Structures are given as structure tokens and as C-alpha cells.
Amino acid sequence: xxxxxxxxxxxxxxxxxxxxxxxxxxxxxxxxxxxxxxxxxxxxxxxxxxxxxxxxxxxxxxxxxxxxxxxxxxxxxxxxxxxxxxxxxxxxxxxxxxxxxxxxxxxxxxxxx
Amino acid sequence: xxxxxxxxxxxxxxxxxxxxxxxxxxxxxxxxxxxxxxxxxxxxxxxxxxxxxxxxxxxxxxxxxxxxxxxxxxxxxxxxxxxxxxxxxxxxxxxxxxxxxxxxxxxxxxxxxxx
Numbered sequence: 001x002x003x004x005x006x007x008x009x010x011x012x013x014x015x016x017x018x019x020x021x022x023x024x025x026x027x028x029x030x031x032x033x034x035x036x037x038x039x040x041x042x043x044x045x046x047x048x049x050x051x052x053x054x055x056x057x058x059x060x061x062x063x064x065x066x067x068x069x070x071x072x073x074x075x076x077x078x079x080x081x082x083x084x085x086x087x088x089x090x091x092x093x094x095x096x097x098x099x100x101x102x103x104x105x106x107x108x109x110x111x112x113x
Numbered sequence: 114x115x116x117x118x119x120x121x122x123x124x125x126x127x128x129x130x131x132x133x134x135x136x137x138x139x140x141x142x143x144x145x146x147x148x149x150x151x152x153x154x155x156x157x158x159x160x161x162x163x164x165x166x167x168x169x170x171x172x173x174x175x176x177x178x179x180x181x182x183x184x185x186x187x188x189x190x191x192x193x194x195x196x197x198x199x200x201x202x203x204x205x206x207x208x209x210x211x212x213x214x215x216x217x218x219x220x221x222x223x224x225x226x227x228x
Binding site for chain 2: 041042043044045046091097101
């Protein structure tokens, strides 16, 4: 019940295309859903996050869509760029415990020019 | 403003040995969390330190222990190393008053290889 399932494992997108990464969870107590971006040799960096009181959050080219009834959330990267090539992790946590994140297994995104 | 700094960046040990990893939190942060990231996997929460005490712990054996110093820096100790302990160990810091959790910063990690 503590798992966060992430798909796909890897994704290849052409420059300018849309990248979509999906995550699903079981624990209905989760109330914080961040996405992290990790480049090789670096630690994860917070990209964008959402709470279940909204269904969508957009920051620049990055959008989180959240479906509370389906217990699913997804990351959309519009106009994907080669510089977006990285590994992306979804995560979740319970109230007031946001440092204890449950991470998905990651998606390796490659954007080709 | 320095972010989260970890040392060393790489470490090679043999089975049965003990290792100590170090972390300095981002300036102004008072809470340190440690994560283990196995190759090709997402990070897994080990434990969290606040006010020099372990506040929370994930599903890791007692071989994993830690410490937080008065200046908020932290150490992760692993005893009796196993081959399966080979991983990237990440330190993350935050400010405990940040209840919304949107200010959790990760360091670049220590890559531990156990031979």
C-alpha cells in the first residue's frame, strides 16, 4: 500500500514533442505528490508538486495532472528539449511528513533533436 | 549560498567493513534525511534527524545508524557492509517549519561500492 508505481521505465521523444510519465498509488492518505528530475551524477531536484485539492498544476512547460478517484497522477512535458533528458521520479508522502517521500522507480527520458 | 554538500563523492569498501558518510545541510535548514538509491531504482528513505535525534526511520536494519551535530550537519554510519549496500546515498535537508515540504533539497550523493 506504500508503493508508487511509475511507467514507462524509459521514454524516447523527439525535440518539440510531448513527454508523458504516469504514476499510480494505493495509499489514500498520501496528500503530497512531487516530481523530481535527476541528471547523472546529481541528486534529485524538485521539478513541480501538487496536492489533491487541485486536478492540474502548470509551471512553464511542465504540467501535473491529478486524478484523485483513479489514484493516478502524471507529468506532461510540453515542447520537450534535449536538455530535458534526465531521469524523472514521481513521489508521494502523507500529511506533515513530506520529507519521508515514497519514490517511484523512475523514467529515463531521452529527447532527440 | 551552498546547497547540500556530501562527502566523500565516491567510496570503495569491502564486505564486513564499516563506513561513515557526511552531510552538511543547506544554509538555514535544520532537518536532515538520508536516502539510499540503488542502481536503476528510486531513492528509499533511511531516516531523518532533527534536533540531534532520529525522528523517523524507514525499513532499514540497525546496521544503519546516524548522528546529527549541533551545527545541523549529519553522518550516516553503516556497519558490517554487505554487497547489497552498494548504492548512491543521498542526503536531503529541509526546514522543519516547512510543513508543505516543498523545500526539500538533495545533495549529489556518495556513491558507495562494496566489494
